[in-house]
Amino acid sequence: MTGPLLRVRDLTATVTTRREVIRAVRGVSFDINADEAVGFVGESGCGKSVTAKALMRLAPEGASIALGGSVAFWGQELLGLGEEEMRDLRGRRIAMVFQDPMTSLNPVMSIGAQMADMLRRHLGLSGRAARERGIELLDLVGIPEPARRIDDFPHQFSGGQRQRILIAIAISCEPDLLIADEPTTALDVTVQAQILRLLLRLREERGMALMLITHDFGVVAGMVDRVNVMYRGEIVETGLVDDVFSAPQHAYTRALLDAVPRLQGAGAIR
């Protein structure tokens, strides 16, 4: 286990839908080190979500995907891996949290059952152990009265709580890398701040690497060490987050930063 946790080289992804064929990712290369948080910023259609899905060898909904290049996870090439081995890796070593917690959770299964599913499959826990672990995890992500709520269904939780539950499921097998794709976009601003704090805390407590995908420069600002700016399927700028914000090199990065609406001129918030 030497080198970076994730080493991506010349990754290409061609997405085929019923209507069209899109070269969504056109040769991106990047590393994510263990314990590191890396942001991917860009507008819709820039390829940031497809890049994340490609790492897990998942296709966007209703489409098929063809991948090229190399994705090495702890030195192991993922693109040639069998589907069975890939399934074992997904969720266990690399986990993902998506934007919309309502569609990512199964509406007719209690959240306890959904958590147990993961824990039994990947960690081989017994029913009782999985339930206990589920309650612990709900507590960890800040769901009040977890023992009472574990048998509730997704619709019985608020949007912010559903996102917490998804995060709980994602970290349940202690993955090395958590991919969070727009994890706070559907949420109110105070709930967003809570989820960001939760992700920050979990990352520090568990030494988990984070790939944070967002269109919002404010969201990446406090969360990541490095940032990659994506445009039309390519990484157009990469650097330490402080450098990219203070001295953006690429015209596109500057345009994006300039378009971010500001609350006030000079950080007058207390």
Next chain:
Amino acid sequence: MTAAPLLQVRDLSVLFPARRGAPPVRAVERLSFEIAPGQTLGLVGQSGSGKTTAGRAILQLQKASGGSVRLLGQELTTMPAGALRRMRRHMQFVLQNPYSSLHPRMTIGQILSEPLQVHRSVPANRVRERVEELLELVNLDPTMMRRYPHEFSGGQRQRVVIARALAVNPDFVVCDEPVSALDVRTQAQIVALLQSLQEKLGLSYLFIAHDLAIVREMAHRVAVMFRGRIVEMGSADQVYDSPAHPYTRLLLDAVPVPDPRLQRERLRQAPPDLRFLEGDGGACVHGVDHEGAGTPEWHEVAEGHGVSCRYWPAGSSPAG
């Protein structure tokens, strides 16, 4: 406010009746504000705060349970259906989702001619000309009129939605989260478009959004809603630079800032205690018996800048 208001809302309330054992919901409670001609009032608050319901109740798309809405001096809440229909050309709606608010089987030209025909605002032989004019107004190519919504990007569709709202020359437009589905650069373009249209046409906007930064760019005055009530209202500068209500401060503090060092610091601070939001806030923080005195739960902190005395943390004082 010096100019006679274009829109005057007084004690507007919306009550959703009890349903299947659930208690009735006071979605909007005694909302009062005015909007002057050519001005924008920003209405901010979290989801469920009642801001969308308020917008719908003002446009008479949602029945109010009490209060008054006057547009151009005319009372809307008691207006007969026929008169209200004629009144609708003065007030229009721009919604959040530019994907679902345009009919997929209608060309852009058909979409834009529809309101012109409904309101008979131009003679039949001038409809085409007016559609071209509208497309130009929102900076779209008039040749677009033969094409269908799916051929356009989110930002272009939102321009079409805006053009449709403007087709009948309204005085007042309710914009409900008009840019929240768009990318940040497209957002900036739509905001600039709305501003230039306001200048050109003297429009008044009620601009509803959960994004406080966008509202700051758009609004002359801002009202902060929480649980169906306005808890603070003032000029944009007053509310953003010297927020007086703890809920407003909470909202402003939660907005991520695009400055890594500052934002890291903020995320590391102890999270705010949100428990004070759970109760109804109890008694007036100033110790005034509003119910007994029959006065609104409202206190001026500066000229044109007021704050509700409800939903303050226990033991806090407005001075602190």
